[in-house]
Amino acid sequence: MDPLEQFQRHDLVWLSASGWDALCAAQPLALLPALRHWQQQEWPCVVRRSDTDAAADEVCIGIAFAPQDGHKLRIAARVRCDQVIEHQPGLALATVLPLVSAVWQPPLRALQVAASTVGLRFRVYGSLAYEFLTGETYLTPDSDIDVLFRPADAVQLQAGLALLQHYQQQLPLDGEVIFPGAQAVAWKEWLLADSVSETDYAARVLVKDLRQVRLLRKTDLLQSLQAT
Template structure:
């Protein structure tokens, strides 16, 4: 892994390309029936995706662990639509490349034609406001692998990482506006690494986040991090934005 990659802490939804030794480590972990899929991923040089720590490893020890927990999601079965996910872990030293999820602009060309104009509008609006939107899930995997992941029921999973309360409110408004025409879903990732579904945030807190959070101190949202899933008061998550340089 490069010096820049090594200095970057992994986050959920990040993309990981193992080294040759890393792929061998992954192959050793999986059942015989999954080895062909892992070998195909290695041959095609497709990435795995960072996932939450296994529950048995969560807690203080997980933070100091030299492991990164990964997942490989196979395309939906052509017959029954079943989605197979392979859970893996890798030593950090065996990671060749660690990258953030794909930028929204990177997936527009591979999106279904009916989505492209609105996705471009969303990307342009985010750029105007200097908001970085990234994509994970089915659309990102289809872009990365060229395989068919999207179905008629697929959502577009957007990852939004605001750096201020004002940017949070502007970004939520932008996502809400484009959700009228696009099947948008996804998460807000706060600076402390915790992420909340942006639709849940709207339903619980609303667009004027700072005001609503102070008025309803008993409100809670489901927050996900690398280590755990827990209910958190919105005010606590907003406080992490205040600490952003």
């Protein structure tokens, strides 16, 4: 079994002591206090796309530190898969709702309720997720709310896209739709392709997975839903 099959981009992972030692050893010495603080707080790292030269048993991860004076510091690292001691998908939207601002609360709750009625679970990543996990300040007035969803079929795909299209009028929404095989497409790009031609399923969209970025036809992604 491919050890990476268990991971998807945006997943949260917690590292063993040896994992943290390996991560810290590969980073500049000046970052060591911040990284050890992250370890002591037992905050997770986030799975990112694999580096082209990563070993077969390595998972590529990242940490985004809270912005300081407008500067955003991110680190990229690798650890062995066996140095991950806990692993879960990104946070559910319902989980982070108590954190969000009063301005965002009503439309986000409405989005969550509407998604539940059609059997969808939206998850969050990016600044909103980091702020919930760490308690530090990541969100600014210009921040997006990054959300993703994994449709089970074409009906759920259309339902999820319709909800996001509706609520983006009230919220700074961004994010991805995840097709089978962890194939991620920016849902705004999918909607844009729809707006150009509702029937042109040969149109290509940019697809990201754990290993690569490529262009695929929309029809191929739709067929992947039908095959599951």
